[in-house]
Amino acid sequence: MSGRQTVAETLIDYLRSQGLLPPPKVTALTGGVSGETFLVETAPSRLVVKRALGRLLVAGEWTAKPERAMTEASALELLHSITPEHTPALCHADPSRHTLVMTAAPADWPTWKSVILASAPSELTARIPETAGELGTVLGTWHSRTWHDADIAARFNDYEALEQLRVTPFHRRVAVQHPGVAARITACAQELVTRRDCLVHGDFSPKNVLVGPNGPMVLDFEVAHFGAAVLDLAFLQCHLILKALHIPERKDQLADAAQRFLASYERECPEPVEKLGAHTACLLLARVDGLSPAGYLDTATRDAVRRLALGLLADDDPSISEVWNRTLEAAR
Structure with a gap:
């Protein structure tokens, strides 16, 4: 590619140099490990620019192909067309730079993770179960609208990122560390x-949900x-369980959220989903012994999560109700 600027880029630079266009305010966003993300504000616009990294920002060696950014672009386009109020809108995708530009939520929309972990109660804290119900509707809509759709299956048939970002660092890693339950994890x-x-x-x-007055944005x-x-x-069940063990005084509220x-x-997607309890247990174990442990857990809570997960994986296909019963028992 040529290093020369386009006519539009040259004109924009000229207007900025003359003080006729305000410089954008650029803020680095934190909380993720897989990319560089920035908020770019030039009133009245608020945009997010995200670049996928080949090596993730964790202590261990964790790599994934940056081309996954274009998969994200395709998913954004599709799911925004289904639930526009619950997803950002894709503005631009640059495959050569593995970079996306999308709309940003209002500045006062916090992440749902920060709401759940907040020490001081708030209106959003009180609405945790209602938000969970809204998320169930959103996810159920996505799944039901794409269920066994051959065209969508052909668009999203690259499974390398799934292996690199989920199966290898989560399941395969903890299977090696816990041979007694390795067969179930595998x-x-x-x-x-x-x-x-x-x-x-x-x-x-x-962490990937923002909450505001009009409901959640994923x-x-x-x-x-x-x-x-x-x-x-x-x-999602895994993350609600982790937080119930981390904040036992909210365990009942989080169990209610999981049920809702x-x-x-x-209601949105009545298709049968099997082995939810076992899959949840695998993810619980991964979040204490995998490549990306939950950073907010202390040693005692990590031990409790590990005991819970190993006990569940030793059983024959525990139900999600049994998973939560044991969680509430452990959180006492």
Whole structure:
């Protein structure tokens, strides 16, 4: 590619040099490990610029192909067309730079993770179960609208990011560390890489949800693929369980949130999802012994999560109700 500027770029530079265009305010956004993300503000516009990294920002050696950015662009386009109020709009995608530009939520929309972990109660804290129900509706809509759709399956048939960002650092890593339950973990991993249910988000967690007065907005689609619906369900269940053990005084509220999430999901997508309890247990173990442990857990809570996960994986296909019963027992 030529290094010369386009006419438009030259004109923009000239207008800025004359003080006729305000310089944008650029703020680095934190919280993720897979890319560089910036908020770019030039009133009245608010945009997010995201570049996928080949080596993730964690202590261990964790690499993934940066071309996954274009998968995220495709997922954004599709899911924004289905639920425009609950996803950012894609503005631009540059495959040569592995970079996306998308609309940003209002500045006062916090992440759902920060709401759940907040020490001081707030209106948003009180609405945690309602937000979970809304997320179940959003996810159920995505899954039902893409269920067994051959055209969408053909668009999202690259499974390398799933292996690099989920199965290898989560399942395969903890299977080696815990040989007593390795067969159960490997069976769950095999299901994730072979099932073809619907378009799966792949990172459906509170850190990737912003909450505002009009409901939640879901972010971060770089692990999107046509795969096993159970991954998205187990991912959110896992994070709610981790937080119930981390904040035991909110355990009942978080259990209510988990139940409302599943009930709302099932109303939108009544297709059967099997082994949710086992998949959730695998992810719990991964978040203490995998390549990306949950940073807010202390040693005692990590030990409790590990005991819970290993006990569940030693059983024969525990239900998600049993998973939560044992979680509430452990959180006392």
